[in-house]
Amino acid sequence: MKSIVSNTLTQEFRNYNRLYFLVKDLLDFIRKIYSRNPVNDLKKCLADEKARYQFVIRAGTDTEVLWNDGRQSKTEPVYKRSIEFDQNHPKRMKQSKDPFEAALEEQEESPPNSPVGEDELNSQTPNEPQNQTNGGHNLLVDDDDYDEIGPNVKNSSHPSSTSTCKLHSTIVNANVATGATTKNKEYDDDEEEENMEVELSKFPSSADPTKMAKMQAILSQFTEDQMSRYESFRRSALQRSNMRRLLVSITGSQKISLPMTIVVCGIAKMFVGELVEKARIVMTERKESGPIRPCHIREAYRRLKIEGKVPKRSVQRLFR
Amino acid sequence: MSNPSTGASSKSKVSSSQPSETSFKRKRGVFQKDLQHMMYGFGDDPNPLPETVALVEDIVVEYVTDMAHKAQDIGSKRGKLSVEDFLYLIRKDLPKLNRCTELLSMQEELKQARKAFEVDEEKLGTLE
DSSP states (O other): OOOOOOOOHHHHHHHHHHHHHHHHHHHHHHHHHHHHSOHHHHHHHHTOTTOOEEEEEEETTEEEEEEEETTTTEEEEEEEEEOOOOSSOTGGGOTTSOHHHHHHHHHHHSOOOOHHHHHHHHHOOOOOSTTOOOTTOOOOOOHHHHHHHHHHHHHHHHHHHHHSOSSOTIIIIISSTTSSOSOOOOOOOOOHHHHHHHHHTTOOSSOOHHHHHHHHHHHHTOOHHHHHHHHHHHHOOOOHHHHHHHHHHHHOOSOOOHHHHHHHHHHHHHHHHHHHHHHHHHHHHTTOOSSOOHHHHHHHHHHHHHHTOSOOOSSOOOOO | OOOOOOSOOTTEEEOOOSOOSSOOEEETTSSHHHHHHHHHHHTSOSSOOHHHHHHHHHHHHHHHHHHHHHHHHHHHHHSSOOHHHHHHHTTTOHHHHHHHHHHHHHHHHHHHHHHHHHHHHHHHHHHO
């Protein structure tokens, strides 16, 4: 049987997620730049009375910021610093690359991923010795912050891969999917690997790291067959539009809210699960194998009724 | 109680319901595709038998119908039907109840995230 349903609310959400945090980081970065240099200084930079502009020269470990005065053909220094090679600072150990570029690379390769990572980011205080802003200097280049954003993002993306979506779009994943997605579009089937990645990050509905770790340990041991079945389990869902139509026709009222549809889809899916599992139990009792047959389902349904898991009709149905 | 079978197409099946204004016609195989995947996920063969799927669909529709009727009974006391009524119905069934609360909270989070995403986009726009 071909794989699965689309879903991808998860997919879509992941993209939203990445974009969202990327944008957020960019905004934070921009804000930091502008907050460091109060607007007055910025204005003084941009609207210099002598119509000069600033430029930065970096040669090796020396950095200079200067005013350039075109009319006088002479430069006026604003800021100058040489980077001391600090043996103790971990980042400085790899001095080979321009830290700005290094940070840029790191940020590009691991897009910010999780709310957890994002918090770490915000709580970081600048610790780079380079480019300190001294009061009177009008620095426009802010390598520090960029640098610290980069590696932090990288660090945070490790746990984030698992904690990203507490936003279980399982629903999305269509597994239990009935819920969250508001859209019901069919997407292309994902690769199995991608599903695994997506599902691994889906776990923490409880956001509990021990549970996550357990889940991951279990998942890593799955055979391919088991994995495909598990994927079907997670990603399948009853279509919300169909469910909504059914509910409207049952209740006769047009006002079926989205949460209601989501809940009913979830309940129905679990009910199907109970049915199928009980049918399998019935089959093993009868020592039969192969696909489940209607007689097994009927027996399972009868047992569920006895257990009281099926709502009893107040009026008996005479004609079916 | 069951609605008289209207002479509809051979594919439609009339299910009993409360005497509502319109007779309720239900085509077979509304949930068929999804149910196949679902049953495989829960333990059936990768290709479940079509009659099994049809039977499961019937059972599920009946289940949802009964639940909806009961929820309506409860909801009518309060005025209108709401999610709370369904949650009340499954209160005894802990796995279902937990699952539903989880689904609802996740939906809230997704909504917040989407809203925040749009807000950020606006900010980005105004910053430029």
